[in-house]
Amino acid sequence: DAGVIQSPRHEVTEMGQEVTLRCKPISGHNSLFWYRQTMMRGLELLIYFNNNVPIDDSGMPEDRFSAKMPNASFSTLKIQPSEPRDSAVYFCASLQQSSYNEQFFGPGTRLTVL
Amino acid sequence: QKEVEQNSGPLSVPEGAIASLNCTYSDRVSQSFFWYRQYSGKSPELIMSIYSNGDKEDGRFTAQLNKASQYVSLLIRDSQPSDSATYLCAVKDLGTGGFKTIFGAGTRLFVKA
Secondary structure (H helix, E strand, C coil), X not given: CCCCEEECCEEEECCCCCEEEEEECCCCCCEEEEEEEECCCEEEEEEEEECCEEEECCCXXXXXXXXEEEECCEEEEEEXXXXXXXXXXXXXXXXXXXXXXXXXXXXXXXXXXX | CCCEEECCCCEEEEXXXXXXXXXXXXXXXXXXXXXXXXXXXXXXXXXXXECCCXXXXXXXEEEEEECCCCEEEEEECCCCHHHXXXXXXXXXXXXXXXXXXXXXXXXXXXXXX
């Protein structure tokens, strides 16, 4: 299995620009999670989907952040407009809802907003 | 607010020693527990899962779970410099509409050669 795939791996942009991060979960997994990780705040859950439906977006910091999952194999996280404080590593993770709930992470996207 | 607590460290142990990483959680009904390893600049990697009270061994790693005390630990025997990483404790949480995972802040481990 290819694992969770994220793109791009690195993104450098200027303040005010729109940023779109992409994720392809592991085939057969029905839940998808977006996390943000910084040195100061650690790993934060932004939003998660179950069967393509957003379940909990309470971690999304502001209205500038939005996420979609149009089908079982693709999700996007969009920041518009971006700000320097959005600089972080963004991880996507997926799992198969079951009694075990083992979650697997993608390689992450390192975002730098200048 | 459900929480997972870990000592942030750093925990420093000599090569060949046993490293002991500890974690407590607040939700009494939690049933599934995980340890992730994260190398600097990399994504978290699942290394151990434990669901029942007691010990679970996998190679040099042993996970220990005590649900009555709401405590889970990870022992690394014969620690190697390559074990130097941040270890994240995680707990399954049944939220509305599906499960999610709550992560601790992580413990940084240094294994000195």
